[in-house]
Amino acid sequence: MLWASVFDGSLPHALLLFLLALPSPSLQRSTLGERELIPLSTAAISTLVSSPDPLKQLDPKNPSSHLSKIMIPRVPDTDNNTLVRNYIVDKLEELKWHVEQDAFDDKTPFGQKHFVNIIATKDPAASRRIIVAAHFDSKYFPEPNRFVGATDSAAPCAIMLDLAETLNTLLDERAHRLEAGQEDDEDVSDTTLQLVFFDGEEAFVQWTNTDSIYGARHLAEKWATTYALPNSKRRLMGPQSTEIAGIEHLILLDLLGAEDPHIRSYTLDTAWLFDALVSVEKRLGESGAFAYGDEHGMAPEKWSSFFYKRTAMDMNLGGIGDDHVPFLEKGVDVLHLITSPFPSVWHTDRDDGSALHMPTLRRWNIMFRVFMAEYLNLRPDEKTSRSQTAVERSDTDLGA
Numbered sequence: 001m002l003w004a005s006v007f008d009g010s011l012p013h014a015l016l017l018f019l020l021a022l023p024s025p026s027l028q029r030s031t032l033g034e035r036e037l038i039p040l041s042t043a044a045i046s047t048l049v050s051s052p053d054p055l056k057q058l059d060p061k062n063p064s065s066h067l068s069k070i071m072i073p074r075v076p077d078t079d080n081n082t083l084v085r086n087y088i089v090d091k092l093e094e095l096k097w098h099v100e101q102d103a104f105d106d107k108t109p110f111g112q113k114h115f116v117n118i119i120a121t122k123d124p125a126a127s128r129r130i131i132v133a134a135h136f137d138s139k140y141f142p143e144p145n146r147f148v149g150a151t152d153s154a155a156p157c158a159i160m161l162d163l164a165e166t167l168n169t170l171l172d173e174r175a176h177r178l179e180a181g182q183e184d185d186e187d188v189s190d191t192t193l194q195l196v197f198f199d200g201e202e203a204f205v206q207w208t209n210t211d212s213i214y215g216a217r218h219l220a221e222k223w224a225t226t227y228a229l230p231n232s233k234r235r236l237m238g239p240q241s242t243e244i245a246g247i248e249h250l251i252l253l254d255l256l257g258a259e260d261p262h263i264r265s266y267t268l269d270t271a272w273l274f275d276a277l278v279s280v281e282k283r284l285g286e287s288g289a290f291a292y293g294d295e296h297g298m299a300p301e302k303w304s305s306f307f308y309k310r311t312a313m314d315m316n317l318g319g320i321g322d323d324h325v326p327f328l329e330k331g332v333d334v335l336h337l338i339t340s341p342f343p344s345v346w347h348t349d350r351d352d353g354s355a356l357h358m359p360t361l362r363r364w365n366i367m368f369r370v371f372m373a374e375y376l377n378l379r380p381d382e383k384t385s386r387s388q389t390a391v392e393r394s395d396t397d398l399g400a
Contacts, residue, residue: 001254001338002207002321030248030333031128032187034272037374039283044381045370048166049289054365057162058155060353066091066158071353073145074138076200076214077113084136085116088197091161092120095168097195102222106214109205110140117215118197120164122171126192128246130375132160132368134253135201135215135323139347146349150356153201155257159365160195166369167193170378188377191248198323213323220244220326247332249273252324254338255346256364259357261339264308266319267328270335271310277335278307280371289366292359306363 040048057066070088074081085101092099102117118136121129134156138149148154174189183189200214223243249270255261265274282305284290290298297303319325324334345351373380 001201001323002212030269032191032248035188037276038377039279040370040374041381042287044373044379045284045287045289047380048369048373049284049366052162052166054162054369055358055362057165058158058356058361058365059358060150060356066161067150067154070136070157071148071150071154073147074136074149075140075145075202076115076137081137081199085118085197085199088118088136088157088161089120092118092164092195095164097122097164097168098124102215102219104218106200106218107210108214109211113200113204113214115199115214115218117199117219118195119219120195120197121192122164122168122194123175123192126190128191128248129194130191130248130372131194131196131250132163132253132372133196133198133250133323134160135198137199137202137215139202140204147347148352150345150351150353151255151257151343152346152351153254153256155356155361156253157197159253159256159361159368160197162365163368163372164193164195167372167376167378170373170380171376174376174378183377185377191376193372193376201323207321212321213325216323217326220330223247224330244327244330244332247327249333249335250324250327251335251337252322254322254336255342256337256339257356257361258339258343258345259360261306261343261360262308262341263306263337263339265310265314266336267316267334268314269333271314273333273335274307275310276374277337277367277371278305280367280374281305281307284363284367284370290359290363292362295359298359298363 056062059065060067060071062068070084072080072084074084089099089101097120100119102119103114105112105114134153136153136157138152139147141147171193174183177183178186178189196219198213198215198219201212201216203212205211226243228241228243228246265271285303286300288300290303291300292298320336320338320340322336322338324336328334343351343355345355
């Protein structure tokens with residue numbers, strides 16, 4: 001990604017103007033628009049926070065964790081890149097998600113290279129989808145290449161896999177309710193979760209319009225020129241809608257996992273979504289959910305927010321070049337979650353397991369679980385309620 005800030009004046013004027021350019025007017029805007037997300041109950045949040053273990057798959061010391069499997073040098077068009085891609089695909093296919101491997105070739109400073117995006121969709125027949133995305137490739141360095149990109153972006157990818165595993169059964173239960181006509185808001189419940197793992201985000205030599213975000217540029221153009229197949233669920237889509245028109249929002253994760261991140265809202269179109277995530281953070285923090293061992297900075301009344309406070313003066317000012325840009329230019333509503341300034345280990349060999357702060361990584365994981373469950377109108381406490389009901393009925397039958 002290309003670092004840019006309108007707050008410190010560190011970029012050349014021409015580049016600054018490029019990054020300040022707003023997307024052209026578009027009919028793409030989120031179909032459902034701004035809405036109030038229904039907060040989960042305390043019991044539901046407790047379930048999501050505790051099960052499954054939010055650090056099990058994010059532990060760099062556990063060789064079988066998602067993070068360890070991803071956190072190897074994985075430059076595009078290399079054997080390691082294929083290993084990581086196959087691992088991600090296998091894990092999502094085990095969950096019965098629809099997985100597409102979007103393969104293509106593109107010209108790079110080192111000649112023609114092969115890239116493969118991974119697109120995993122819980123319900124490919126849904127009329128709309130919210131996308132959570134990150135890049136799974138790592139930056140090229142000459143041999144011996146020891147760059148494993150823990151924050152950039154192995155940790156975000158591992159969080160996405162954990163998110164799929166955590167929400168999978170809940171998404172199935174919501175689908176059954178929708179089919180049975182038991183959902184109060186069918187529009188929200190017909191929005192599915194899609195995970196996109198971009199290949200080729202990193203520049204091979206120097207970040208330019210052509211040497212960067214290879215996978216994102218390819219996929220945005222592909223979806224913008226591919227018409228969606230009609231089906232009965234796509235009632236809110238026009239008769240000639242493209243695949244990109246079915247995107248409710250794109251949430252892009254990058255450079256997450258280091259201690260003390262600072263995240264800001266970059267666009268007014270998703271300011272409400274940014275605020276919803278801040279609300280999740282506040283509720284979890286006040287409940288004591290961030291508490292982790294002896295970590296003083298995660299204790300109730302001691303933790304501090306990961307997010308810059310928004311003000312009434314906020315505008316669409318600035319941004320950071322990343323995989324979201326081609327989608328933003330086509331009118332997709334984007335929430336870019338990237339720490340700024342970048343971690344001090346950025347693009348160095350020190351961006352390894354030692355760069356990750358376990359309490360911070362755990363906090364990100366449980367925040368995303370709750371945030372996405374509320375966005376998708378999931379009900380994590382239903383299974384517990386049904387079990388309790390069954391016990392109560394058994395007790396009644398036995399004369400308890």
